[in-house]
Amino acid sequence: MKKILSVFLCIVIAICTTIPCFAQDEKCNCGEPPIIYVAALGSGSVIRDAGTENETKLFRPETGEVVKQFLPLVPAVAKLLADKNYDDFGDVLIDCVNKVFGDLTLDGNGNSKPNVTSEEFHPESADHGLDHSYYFGYDFRLDPVENAQKLHTYIEEVKEITHHDTVRFRASSMGGVVAMSYLKLYGSADIETVIFQCCPLQGTAVAGELYNGKLEINKDALLRYGSQALPALDNDPVAGLLYILIEALEVAGVWDMLLGVADDLIANLQDRIYDETLIPIFSTLPGIWSFVPDEYYESAKEYMKLDENTQSGLISKLDFYHYEVQSKAENILKTTKNTGTTVYILCGYNMQRTPLVTAYKETSDGTVDTKYASCGATCAPIGETLPADYQCKDERYLSADRMIDASTCILPENTWFVKDMLHCKVHDGHMELYNWMFNSDEQMTVFDNEKYPQFLQNDVVNEQLTPVKNYENNVQRMWDIVKNSTSFYNILKFLFTVIKSYLVFA
Ligand SMILES: [Zn+2]
Numbered sequence: 338m339k340k341i342l343s344v345f346l347c348i349v350i351a352i353c354t355t356i357p358c359f360a361q362d363e364k365c366n367c368g369e370p371p372i373i374y375v376a377a378l379g380s381g382s383v384i385r386d387a388g389t390e391n392e393t394k395l396f397r398p399e400t401g402e403v404v405k406q407f408l409p410l411v412p413a414v415a416k417l418l419a420d421k422n423y424d425d426f427g428d429v430l431i432d433c434v435n436k437v438f439g440d441l442t443l444d445g446n447g448n449s450k451p452n453v454t455s456e457e458f459h460p461e462s463a464d465h466g467l468d469h470s471y472y473f474g475y476d477f478r479l480d481p482v483e484n485a486q487k488l489h490t491y492i493e494e495v496k497e498i499t500h501h502d503t504v505r506f507r508a509s510s511m512g513g514v515v516a517m518s519y520l521k522l523y524g525s526a527d528i529e530t531v532i533f534q535c536c537p538l539q540g541t542a543v544a545g546e547l548y549n550g551k552l553e554i555n556k557d558a559l560l561r562y563g564s565q566a567l568p569a570l571d572n573d574p575v576a577g578l579l580y581i582l583i584e585a586l587e588v589a590g591v592w593d594m595l596l597g598v599a600d601d602l603i604a605n606l607q608d609r610i611y612d613e614t615l616i617p618i619f620s621t622l623p624g625i626w627s628f629v630p631d632e633y634y635e636s637a638k639e640y641m642k643l644d645e646n647t648q649s650g651l652i653s654k655l656d657f658y659h660y661e662v663q664s665k666a667e668n669i670l671k672t673t674k675n676t677g678t679t680v681y682i683l684c685g686y687n688m689q690r691t692p693l694v695t696a697y698k699e700t701s702d703g704t705v706d707t708k709y710a711s712c713g714a715t716c717a718p719i720g721e722t723l724p725a726d727y728q729c730k731d732e733r734y735l736s737a738d739r740m741i742d743a744s745t746c747i748l749p750e751n752t753w754f755v756k757d758m759l760h761c762k763v764h765d766g767h768m769e770l771y772n773w774m775f776n777s778d779e780q781m782t783v784f785d786n787e788k789y790p791q792f793l794q795n796d797v798v799n800e801q802l803t804p805v806k807n808y809e810n811n812v813q814r815m816w817d818i819v820k821n822s823t824s825f826y827n828i829l830k831f832l833f834t835v836i837k838s839y840l841v842f843a
Pocket residue numbers: 365366367368369370465499501
């Protein structure tokens with residue numbers, strides 16, 4: 338009996354150990370290499386004292402926690418308005434910021450404190466295809482090159498679990514920085530397709546200017562920034578009401594008053610805020626440094642007071658990303674494309690960028706400047722068109738609204754622009770475009786599909802992308818938008834556009 342049992346067990350063990358071997362040799366022939374979504378900033382939580390009773394999520398902190406930590410600001414603001422004592426207010430503000438973000442600080446080599454860690458990502462199921470992408474997240478603070486090494490491990494795991502030799506990327510925002518670092522380190526042999534969606538491939542002006550202390554609050558920019566974020570609330574009546582509120586407070590002069598206070602704050606507290614909180618915390622994060630565009634980079638290192646003696650390890654990480662990845666974008670993208678990987682870049686335009694810096698006039702998706710996300714487009718300032726005497730190298734790449742000239746891009750044929758698209762806010766219309774890109778074995782261009790020319794209008798209400806048109810004036814444009822995508826918010830926006838243009842002409 339024992340003998341029969343042991344023979345039986347031997348057979349079972351033999352089957353168990355050989356089946357995975359057979360399976361591993363067999364490749365999946367579904368024709369759909371797995372898609373890895375290389376996610377944006379904040380995709381991997383940063384945790385203090387993980388696994389202990391003191392476990393705290395440092396990023397992104399829970400809203401309740403932030404409110405609790407910033408509660409002391411309420412009486413401080415009241416006191417400031419009464420006594421104009423900026424230093425007292427500064428004490429409270431700096432203390433709040435340091436409590437919430439202080440533990441994110443990295444050491445002189447760009448490494449985290451031992452008790453501050455980030456969640457790890459591993460593929461969990463073998464399901465793959467257009468409808469099922471793998472999610473790769475990471476610690477946004479760290480060197481993108483280190484995160485690219487983790488992405489490499491993740492790719493190996495995905496290949497093994499799905500029995501594919503190659504994968505496809507959809508990189509979103511900061512994910513593009515990590516994907517570019519990956520391509521620099523490992524090449525593109527394992528990557529069939531890369532889609533870059535709203536990525537700061539050449540940085541973003543808000544980082545460059547913040548790291549150079551170039552702060553400026555512009556009222557018009559601030560109001561545009563506020564109202565353009567409203568449709569993202571996904572609550573049309575609330576968005577509409579807030580829109581009316583923003584316009585009403587403008588008429589009442591409330592914004593002018595508040596901006597006066599904000600300007601005074603900057604004038605009185607900028608040095609202290611940099612020295613006591615921004616520099617000690619944010620100058621130590623290579624992830625954020627990867628957003629600094631080339632024209633701001635060396636002066637930012639000086640302004641943020643990087644110390645070559647105590648931070649040499651950190652500085653060499655920053656320099657490697659900046660000079661070997663960001664500054665070599667052209668070489669990396671062209672090599673990737675020339676070795677048979679299909680490459681697509683998509684960026685938004687005509688949105689107001691973060692209104693706290695002097696570069697508030699750059700057209701953008703609200704976060705990343707179009708010229709940097711597109712790797713080189715020539716763009717008119719927000720709300721304007723390129724000058725009448727502007728010489729375009731190749732008219733085929735000029736947008737119908739004359740806001741963008743894509744002929745100056747690194748990959749002009751493979752770069753798409755979505756008007757009125759907010760940073761990384763995608764809907765079914767985008768996914769359809771991405772699926773067309775993913776499904777094409779050959780490299781597609783902006784001339785290959787009538788449905789998807791280079792310049793597309795974002796229609797959030799109907800979740801579609803349509804070719805950009807030219808309009809005589811703003812009223813005509815808003816009318817076209819409101820009659821096709823009717824929402825309370827769009828109707829109000831149309832009415833205010835009519836009123837404002839009447840006031841201009843009256
Ligand atoms: Zn497959």
